[in-house]
Amino acid sequence: MDNKLSFKLVTIAGIDVRLHISVSIIFVLIVIGVGNGVLLEWHPDWGLVARWGTATATAVLFFVSLLMHELSHSIVAQLNNIKVPRITLFLFGGIAEMDREAPTPGVEFMVAGAGPLMSFALSFLFYAIFATLAPPGFGSLAIENQIAAMGSLSAPSTGAYWLASVNFILGVFNLVPGFPLDGGRLFRAFLWWRSNDQVKATRRAADFGRYFGWMLMGLGFYNFVGGDTIGGIWLIFIGWFISRLAAASIPQLLMDRALRGLSVQQLMRNRFETVESDVSVETFVHDYLLRSSQALWPVRCDNQDLGVLSLAGVGDLKDPLQSSGKVRDVMQPLAAAAKLDSSISGKEALQQLSENPEVPLPVVSDGRIIGLVHQGDILRWLSLHISDENQRH
Ligand SMILES: [Zn+2]
Known part of the structure; x- marks a missing residue:
């Protein structure tokens, strides 16, 4: 990650949390997406301040959720003596940079699993906030009636509902078993544990990562042609990014192994x-x-x-x-x-x-x-x- 294009926001548990300037693009896209999308649909009666205020607060909490996801990887890593000098939030989410690879499949499994677990925990927490703030009886409505009754929700409750869904999707997306996604790391840890061969395990998991990246690019292209320009381009970029990281995983691993333990x-x-x-x-x-x-x-x-x-x-x-x-x-x-x-x-x-x-x-x-x-x-x-x-x- 290019340090010149990012700045330090805060230090948490000895980890520098940095924001890359590309976050501003995705921040604006999320504010517009939420404000002009679900909020307009669910609350057509809201004024501009209520709509854009809720959209902005929701987008900020979305980035806090991303940071919590990365922090949870990082804290488990640090508990296992892997230093995490920095976390950078950027265009495609967050990256926690670790100073070395996990020493065993077990450690890798725990470090990789901690992130999605946090996303599911946040999803549950936001759902609990939503359910507490929602009018009585709302929770017992069928899902399609809930959507129809969204207009009766307050701003915090609406935001919490959106954040609960997005954190859930984030957890599921990250569990896709293609390296470098968390699911790919879990898959690699499993193969590594079974075969005792980290390089071979990485190659397998990275192959899945490349296929998944290509699939996202294909889907993005399909959406793009179908008229969803921004969503399509977005998927193409994410797919490209994932396949590129997957392809770099073997050289990266060999480098890490060669530098292992060296100061x-x-x-x-x-x-x-x-x-x-x-x-x-x-x-x-x-x-x-x-x-x-x-x-x-x-x-x-x-x-x-x-x-x-x-x-x-x-x-x-x-x-x-x-x-x-x-x-x-x-x-x-x-x-x-x-x-x-x-x-x-x-x-x-x-x-x-x-x-x-x-x-x-x-x-x-x-x-x-x-x-x-x-x-x-x-x-x-x-x-x-x-x-x-x-x-x-
Ligand atoms: Zn993760």
Whole structure:
């Protein structure tokens, strides 16, 4: 997930909850869909404020429901010692990023099952709210009479009814046994438990995921031709997204297995040169930069790391060769520089490096730079280990 297009909303249980800007599109679509759809149909007598106010509140609670679904995966993962650095809500729902794959089929089963379970629990909760707020006797009406009597419901009760249905659908949709959906993960955990072969299990579950993705795309195309333009395009996109993730699952798994248990400290370069802060920029360019292949330089003074200076940082200066300033005047102070904490995993490091692949990042422990980590180093390391892994299967 591209971090530049998302922002941090809140931290829950040590997990950064981020909103991707694409959420705004789906938020608007849901508000319009609810306001112009069910609310208009059920409550034609409502004024604009009641209709759009209810639609907006319902859409917000829908995203809270999505977040609860992801949080429930994440909390079960964390209870099983899998770190979850962040949850991102985006166009197609939510993603909880985990720093490693589940170690056993049992853990995978619990982590995958927790999300749909939460959606069903929320569906039940919203249904209970709806039933409590609905007029007496409403619950005992037959379903078709309930729909006809929707007009008698208050705004909170109407919203709760919609949220109960949507969370139920979300739970069912996620149980489809195609990887990467939760149901696909449950299916994979089952196959993995039976065969003791995680790669083969993933391949099977991902095949189902690809078929399901194609089916959604086909259905979307059918709807699109049938006149449901937005709904059709939406299904095509979701189907494409699912089939793409399914296809990426094997390389992803091999990568996770290769990086398993590795911390960033095992992947960083711990031999590097530093530059003193009072060296002039001109000297730095001639005597350091041009005589070394090192791309990022820790700047030191009295054995303290003050900041970093990169090749790109010097390139950004207007006239570096004639610049009479000192290195400390043009460096990036360590507090403000992009850096990695020495406690993070190799997988998380790779993720953060991919935001700006050309630039290595300093690895910091207690305010000291203890290494430099390059995306290229990790990829080379991976290409060596993944070919090993492939030969074994
Ligand atoms: Zn889920």
